[in-house]
Amino acid sequence: MTTSKSRLLSASLALAIGAAGLTVAATASPSSAADAVAPAGASDSGAYLAPFYTKGDLTGDKQITAADLDRARAALGKTSGDAGWSAVAAADLDGDGTITIADLARLAQKVIYDDGSFDLIEASALDMQKAMNAGVITSVELTQDYLDRITAYNSNTVDPAGTGRPLNAIITTDAEDALAAAAASDAARAKNGHGSGMLDGIPILLKDNYDTKDMPTSAGCSCWEDNQTATDATMVTGLRDKGAIILGKASMDEFAYGFVSQYSTGSPVGSSKYVASPYNTAQSAGGSSGGTGASISANLGAIGFGTDTGGSIRVPSSYNQLVGLRPTVGLTSRDGIVPLALTQDTGGPIARSVSDVAVALDAVVGSDDADAATADADSHLPDSYTSYLDPTALQGKHFAYFTTMVPSATGSASQAAAYAIFMAAVAKLQAQGATVDAIDPSTLAADPTSGVTVAQILGEGSGSTNEFKSNIAAYVANHLDPTVADRTLAQIVASGQFVPSYKNTYTSRDAVTTDTYNTWMSTHGTLISNGSAYLTSLMNTDDIDAVIYPTTTTYGTFGSNLRLSPNTGMPAITVPAGQDTPADVTAGAPANANVNLEFLGRDYDEGDLISYGYSFEQATKARTTPALYPALAGETYAGPGVDKDAPGNGAVTVGSTAKTVKPGATFSVTVEQSADDLYAYDLSLGFDPRAAKLVSSSTAGGTTGSDVVTTGSGAVRVVHTKLGSSPAAEGTTKLVTLTFKALKPGPAAVAVTRLVTVDAAGDAKTVVSPGRTSIGISAYSTTTSAMLAKHVVKAGKTVRLSVSVAAAPGVVPTGSVKVTVGGKAHTATLVGGRAVLRIKAPKLAKRVKKAKTKKVTVLYLPKGDFIGSSATVSMKVRPKH
DSSP states (O other), X not given: OOHHHHHHHHHHHHHHHHXXXXXXXXXXXXXXXXXXXXXXXXXXXXXXXXXXXXXXXXXXSSSOOHHHXXXXXXXXXXXXXXXXXXXXXXXXXXXXXXXXXXHHHHHHTTSSOOOSOEESTTOOHHHHHHHHHHTSSOHHHHHHHHHHHHHHHSSSOOOOSTTOOOOOOEEEEOHHHHHHHHHHHHHHHHHHSSOSSTTTTOEXXXXXXXXXXXXXXXXXXXXXXXXXXSSOOHHHHHHHHTTOEEEEEEOOSGGGOOSSOEEOTTSOTTOOEEOBOSSOTTSBXXXXXXXXXXXXXXXXXXXXXXXXXXXXXXXXXXXXXXXXXXXXXXXXXXXXXXXXXXXXXXXXEXXXXXXXXXXXXXXXXXXXXXXXXXXXXXXXXXXXXXXXXXXXXXTTOEEEEEGGGSOOTTSOHHHHHHHHHHHHXXXXXXXXXXXXXXXXXXXXXXXXXXXXXXXXXXXXXXXXXXXXXHHHHHHHHHTSOTTOXXXXXXXXXXXXXXXXXXXXXXXXXXXXXXXXXXXXXXXXXXXXXXXXXXXXXXXXXXXXXXXXXXXXXXXXXXXXGGGTTTTTTXXXXXXXXXXXXXXXXXXXXOTXXXXXXXXXXXXXXXXXXXXXXXXXXXXXXXXXXXXXXXXXXXXXXXXXXXOOSOOOOOOEEEEESOSEXXXXXXXXXXXXXXXXXXXXXXXXEEEOXXXXXXEEEEOSOSSOOOEEEEEXXXXXXXXXEOOTTOOOEXXXXXXXXXXXXXXXXXXXXXXXXXXXXXXXXXXXXXXXXXXXXXXXXXXXXXXXXXXXXXXXXXXXXXXXXXXXXXXXXXXXXXXXXXXXXXXXXXXXXXXXXXXXXXXXXXXXXXXXXXXXXXXXXXXXXXXXSBOOOEEEEEEXXXXXX
């Protein structure tokens, strides 16, 4: 008997006997194998969704945010030989010894952010966090969408088959409190720029045996419909602490009795309801956590929680194509959960993906003084179970299965289908680099110390018969609402408020005596301890990483497969493996049925089990979405980053708003690319600083960690990257618009001197001959005016001429004026745009007796950025006599 299991079991027995007297789909695949490998062991480092979303962290907060991008961007061009390299070396993601735009792009992809379209159906917690961080959807919208789906699908029959029936998966919701919590989450996210963790704002459904202070906990029994507890279960507290939104309570088999999920809550006395599978509503959703299984599979909530005594997480997971984790007994607290058999009870997540299971598990594990079985939990916790999400984890692993746990290929149609699905799963494991051995348990010697065998482990019954009366009495004393009248099994039976067919079960359990209970606890506890020690020894001797087996057959159970985990206390994860075929259905198997592959590991091996399950999930993608429960209107959100353009040819164009401008005016130059796959770019431009001055700039905007840097006289550098998994740009894409002020006449060329683009895969490419444009800056136009002091002048007499040259307001023309009258020219320099000349009236011929009109022409001779202009005035010249 191992020490840790001895301590755990002793704590469980003590608790039970005493009662008698949790910064910033499936998870997006890492971009490289190096990113994917998670550190081994319980002390692995990294926070949420490590290592992919933490590799490259420069700020030490174990997440990639805008702060990390700012530091990396400031270090662009820095090499390993430069001072300060150690502070930014983590951002050198391609390992070439230089911080480049490719490094920045890859770092930006590790930000949990996506402004593409968001689909509620099958969305993972990571999908939701990305979309909420990008502002594509809010927690309030998520919560309302799920509430709307519950309204539309929970109680209505949507299956057109004659045997179709409602899901009946949800007992109650608390829309008011859930939406208020979601609004608070949205407000905090808006203030901080990102969520507080992977569960922040995520709507969660709980099996109705988890205490919640804002919703009744009936355990599926109408007798306890008014059980409003004063506190949350410890696991629920962990979820709320991580920002999860508690959406509602899922239906369950009454008091977790069996695998069909029959419950009486909300039903008239003497009646009950069944939970249906969303794939075939004529079939059970499994139990006892059937409501959780059906609701999560039909996308009525993001992630669910159930409890497992003898299969109650794993059966609904297998029936409903879900991932379910039964944790080591003692990893999660049972305090505040209506018990069934505390030697075997454990609470855990049920989700559509392994990544969601890992995210959810992080919030609910750890020691709890109210549950002595959890005393050792903290010493076994990693920083995050998400660090085990390694798609290559099956490579080199050794698995084994006991032949007695595999259905017969020649048995019933359901068994034959399960056999085929299991053997296909074995082949898939081998294809991923694992070794799989078949072991006939009859060939194994019994444990030399305890004498226990595999057959005895599998043959031990559930503790529910002998432990329920004692365990439920402890819950009543410590948690049940004092106003609930029916507080004993006898009172419940007398009330008639229960599933009618369970009467004999409650009566027989009520008859269990203290002596029977104590004897059971001794023998059963010993079997669990010995079974754990024996199975662990077998695995250690043969270097077996996990024992595998089919969780169920098609909508049915097989033998004692479900007993291996509860009768050892060892953890197990179950993952969809495949569905039956039309031929199986023709042979008599139920339609649309699924079978899960289960991995069982050593105590506290949840991290490794998650890695095996994730790798298997990524290799098979076996889960399908229930066709009977499609998206409702409005459940798809188009984000601002959605690009519907066709891919371009990569050509770059540089264009301006005008071909010519005046000095002092502004003009804009826009650089565009006919993009094929543009995620990030590093753009440098040059211009003549004598001709133009940079005034402002703007990039494409939106999903950007971008900057515009003037790197010197006449040079601009633009660094731009999208964030997270935002879609890459295609088609005509603006790279930058630069606004200049024209300084002097002449050409003002703006040219792209360098352009490096990075595609969505993180690969960089230098664009050759990217383009240029030229803008003509013309001189100022002018107007010239002149005025004579006298308009009638005697021939040969001198008169004063005032000349004024004007340009744009505030601009004073420079240069000179040339005045011509009677064939003679006079010049003068402008001072302040003005000149005064004294000119003589031309002489007249002696024969001229009358006054003659002569024209005085004034020509502006510009100097500098001005255009010449002219004026004329008339002078009336009188003869001298």
